[in-house]
Amino acid sequence: MTSNTFHKLRDEIENGIITGEFSPGERLDEVQLATRFGVSRTPIREALMQLSAIGLVEARPRRGAVVVDPGPNRIYEMFEVMAxxxxMAGAMAARRHTEQDRAALLASHERCELSAASEDTDSYYYDNEVFHHAIYAASHSTFLAEQCAALHRRLRPYRRLQLRVRNRVKVSIGEHAGIIQAILDGDEAAARQRLRDHIAVQGDRFSDLVSNLSRRDKTARSP
Amino acid sequence: MTSNTFHKLRDEIENGIITGEFSPGERLDEVQLATRFGVSRTPIREALMQLSAIGLVEARPRRGAVVVDPGPNRIYEMFEVMAxxxxMAGAMAARRHTEQDRAALLASHERCELSAASEDTDSYYYDNEVFHHAIYAASHSTFLAEQCAALHRRLRPYRRLQLRVRNRVKVSIGEHAGIIQAILDGDEAAARQRLRDHIAVQGDRFSDLVSNLSRRDKTARSP
DNA sequence: TTCGCAGATTATGTATACAAGACTGTTGAC
DNA sequence: GTCAACAGTCTTGTATACATAATCTGCGAA
Known part of the structure; x- marks a missing residue:
């Protein structure tokens, strides 16, 4: 990882967006960012270019870059595609997982269970990511894994909001168990269905999401 | 469309890659491109940054940008995800298409039939794109439509190669008819299955693709 | 008081200059 | 004869300077 300046900057800014340091709709001033990171405008611009290509920021010509605000509807659409x-990754994993994949899946699942038991939401949040990445890897489709990882990253903040919902962690763990079983049994259809249901924002979970979104907005706006 | 220089440049270079003017693995020299387009290196770099974020070029640190060469395996994976x-878009279109969508779908399908009848492969190729975009639109999921359109664009050159295969146009048209019917009937499952099969590179079609890939490479390399 | 216009100001877009790492070609040693 | 090391060149990465479009402010008129 011979990280160039702009490469690091890209990650920094992306992280800032994901963690909410830069809130949706906020304008990203080039000079401001440049002085903040102690570099010139050039690498900042290049970082913003990349982020705008990914869709994290919107670069309006001659009018600067702003953090994209997806809005509930679009976030819902993103979860749909993610599901x-x-x-798909689950189905492929069911067919193609190797012995190594099996070990990785089980290990990550166990760690999720430990975190869930200790009621450490942050740690569960992290282990959950590892679990899902293990599934991507087990699909043995590099491209699919990349697409999943990219979307996963973009949805990260909203996923985190969802974990706040009462009992969600416990339910989530239960779903994981079923998913693991389906994959290791080689049951493609079940793996696909269970993962879809696990990700999809259905029923009450949509209103949970929306209410958490607006709560976040309020707390973000107030000083 | 207040197109900035770098915005135009991005499209130009992207187009050059898609049309094969810049062949896979080729190094994209910044000064060379700059003189060619009559601009400085700065906007060229910004365009390349965006293309590297999309995944069309690979920007190795300090070593310049090269056109990504996906290779048969990765192309296959991309078709899998596309399928x-x-x-998914088909299934959603079956549920949510409006009267307008219905008209657009039928119109684009008819134009495909005309092009196919006149055996004008290029024109069929274009109308086919319109047809698929009509499906994306009918899904009424903006995000899904964007994702589909992006992947569609990236796979454009290979799709074109596939049309060269004997009888493919005729078969394709037949599949379109079934797809349209399923969507307009509101039959989600059928629409999903037929579109999947329509896109997927299965059986003989994979070897067709690979052989066309290598043929293209050969013709591209010889003067 | 509010709307509109014009100048000033600020920020973005592009060009150029400079620094530093990578590639190439040659020379020398084994 | 081959391999390695060094120097030179070339290309990329970053900084700075300048041009231009957009925004802001202040003044005037309705």
């Missing part, structure tokens, strides 16, 4: 892709 | 996403 489908993840289901 | 899934397109199937």
């Amino acid at each position: 489908e892709l993840e289901g | 899934e996403l397109e199937g």
